[in-house]
Amino acid sequence: MPPEPIRHLRDLTRYRSTLGAELSREAQRLEKELEDVGIKFSTVAIDILGVSGRAMLEALINGERDVHVLAQMAKARMRPKIPSLVEALTGSFGERHAFLCRLHLDRIDQLKAAIGQPSTRIEEEIRPFARQLELLQTIPGVGRAVAEVLIAETGADMSRFRTAGHLASWAGVCPGHHESAGKQKSGSRRHGNRWLGAALGTAAMAASRTRDRTYLGARYMRLMPRLGRKKALVALEHSMLTAVWHMLTQAHRRSGRGGRGAL
Structure with missing residues (x-):
């Protein structure tokens, strides 16, 4: 049986890991939703939830369907991949998919905020x-x-x-x-x-x-x-x-x- 301070710290790190695993699963659900309509964004972007990926996803959800406009939202190191992005973003994305992707993104944001709470407490416990x-x-x-x-x-x-x-x-x-x-x-x-x-x-x-x-x-x-x-x-x-x-x-x-x- 570890001492009490370690038990407290362990409870916090384990709960944070559980939240992190749920965040990964939610991101995978989002990626699958996109792949179901032919959008293979993850084949071009390492992180579909990065700055560029998030901007394109938000635009898709808000009704933008022009793949060239979406690809131009790429930032920094994603800019040279614009031709590949045009091809990857071509799909049959509709209102139903926009609704589900909005739910996934909202859940991802909630989990990220939740992860920050035990992280703050861990900083204190681990001093x-x-x-x-x-x-x-x-x-x-x-x-x-x-x-x-x-x-x-x-x-x-x-x-x-x-x-x-x-x-x-x-x-x-x-x-x-x-x-x-x-x-x-x-x-x-x-x-x-x-x-x-x-x-x-x-x-x-x-x-x-x-x-x-x-x-x-x-x-x-x-x-x-x-x-x-x-x-x-x-x-x-x-x-x-x-x-x-x-x-x-x-x-x-x-x-x-x-x-x-x-x-």
């Missing part, structure tokens, strides 16, 4: 762990939200895990051990903390995009051709947790030598 939060964000792919989940789920107390391997095993980011009659069977990853696993998955995806600019990016590029994309990402998650264990262990030791710290 005693400011040093650990700063350290964790030096890991490629680990942003503030992921670092907050790492602290909430592990308690920032690595004394509970004898080695980095024990932490990885608890988190479920190491191969399972299935041996029968002296033969090694499937090495599928073990079940672990799903909240931590989801945060690590997000961080691993971000780190994989750094390619040769970071150790984790280079490791992903080296492992992916041999292991495949999914297993290479799990390997990155394992490497990240190893770094987390060492960072928080060293932070605890330094705070112990220098006086009372957050741990």
